[in-house]
Amino acid sequence: DAGVTQSPTHLIKTRGQHVTLRCSPISGHKSVSWYQQVLGQGPQFIFQYYEKEERGRGNFPDRFSARQFPNYSSELNVNALLLGDSALYLCASSLPTGTVDYEQYFGPGTRLTVT
Amino acid sequence: GENVEQHPSTLSVQEGDSAVIKCTYSDSASNYFPWYKQELGKRPQLIIDIRSNVGEKKDQRIAVTLNKTAKHFSLHITETQPEDSAVYFCAATTTGSSNTGKLIFGQGTTLQVKP
Numbered sequence: 001d002a003g004v005t006q007s008p009t010h011l012i013k014t015r016g017q018h019v020t021l022r023c024s025p026i027s028g029h030k031s032v033s034w035y036q037q038v039l040g041q042g043p044q045f046i047f048q049y050y051e052k053e054e055r056g057r058g059n060f061p062d063r064f065s066a067r068q069f070p071n072y073s074s075e076l077n078v079n080a081l082l083l084g085d086s087a088l089y090l091c092a093s094s095l096p097t098g099t100v101d102y103e104q105y106f107g108p109g110t111r112l113t114v115t
Numbered sequence: 116g117e118n119v120e121q122h123p124s125t126l127s128v129q130e131g132d133s134a135v136i137k138c139t140y141s142d143s144a145s146n147y148f149p150w151y152k153q154e155l156g157k158r159p160q161l162i163i164d165i166r167s168n169v170g171e172k173k174d175q176r177i178a179v180t181l182n183k184t185a186k187h188f189s190l191h192i193t194e195t196q197p198e199d200s201a202v203y204f205c206a207a208t209t210t211g212s213s214n215t216g217k218l219i220f221g222q223g224t225t226l227q228v229k230p
Contacts, residue, residue, distance in 0.1 A: 004158075033217065042121075042204050042220030043159065056217050090158065094216065102147050102166075102210050104218060106158040 003027060004093045004107035012113045013081050021076045021110045023091030031055075032074040033092040033104060034066055043090055049074055078112075086114045117142045119207050121221025129229050134192045136224045138205035141186070145207040148181060148188045149218070154201045163190070195228045202226070 003026040013019050025032050031050040035043035045058040049068035068074045078085055088111050092104035118141040128134050140148075146167035151159035165172045165179045165188065172179050176195075181188045188207075192199055202225050206218040 031216075035218075040223075042206075042223050043218070045217040045219070048217060058217065092218075102208075102216065103149070103161065103164065104216070105161060106151075108158045 004091060004105055006089075006091050006107040006110050008110060009108070010111045010113075012115060014115055015081055015083060017081050018077065018079045019081060019112060021078075021089050021091075021112070022073065023076070023093075023107055024073045025091075025093030026095075026105060029093040029095045029105075030072055031094045032068055032072065033094070034074070034076045035090040035092065035106075036060075037088040037090055037109070039087070046076070081114045083114050086112060088112075117145075117207075117219045119205060119219050119221040121205050121224060123224060124222065125225045125227070127227045127229065128195050130195060130197060132195055134195050134199070134226055134228075136190045136203055136205065136226075137187065138189070138207075138221050139185075139187050140207040140219070142207065142209065142219075143186065144209045145186075145219075147208050147210045147216075148179070149206050150177075150179060150190050151204045151206065151220075152201045153204065153223075159204060192226075195226075197228050197230050200226055200228045 005024045033048040034046040037043040047066040048056040052068045063079045066076045088109045090109045091107040094104045120139045149164035152162045153159045178191045202223045205221040
């Protein structure tokens with residue numbers, strides 16, 4: 001899991017604002033997934049991107065969006081923040097091998113607090 | 116929908132004893148089952164995984180077993196040490212080019228190893 005980086009580490013926002021979270025995958029990895037982890041629960045899948053294309057989307061509202069850049073880094077955007085968006089946002093990096101996509105390695109996360 | 120149930124939610128053992136955490140998944144198409152260890156304030160760390168074509172896998176003091184018929188998989192930790200204390204998450208996913216590879220996580224088990 002070494003090598004997945006996320007920024008910022010912590011963020012405090014006010015309801016209604018928007019936020020952009022950033023992730024750089026492990027060198028050579030082409031797939032990035034985003035997860036939301038509310039305190040005391042397991043991570044919940046938000047998005048997966050591979051080669052700049054969205055491959056999957058979890059059960060999150062349209063206020064959540066993401067994109068992947070040519071260097072495979074990724075951004076997660078959340079608009080019109082709600083108190084319930086307060087969570088640890090995790091980025092996971094993986095290296096699709098042939099047609100198999102497995103072994104996801106997590107970054108340290110961004111702790112978002114919405115007040 | 117897809118679901119992973121994990122038990123127990125908390126587990127306390129004496130140092131040197133064994134610990135077992137059990138998970139049940141609902142999607143029969145699931146074929147990859149990773150386990151993550153998350154220490155307080157840190158990222159989930161992949162500790163072991165198993166694929167559906169294997170019934171058991173071992174790595175030093177940890178092992179994972181899979182029963183595809185019953186849709187159960189378990190984590191076994193032997194000779195537990197205080198540094199094994201953490202939250203453990205099981206997860207399940209379906210890998211392959213037509214799948215997102217999104218991980219469905221269990222609710223987590225807080226393991227406490229008493230010295």
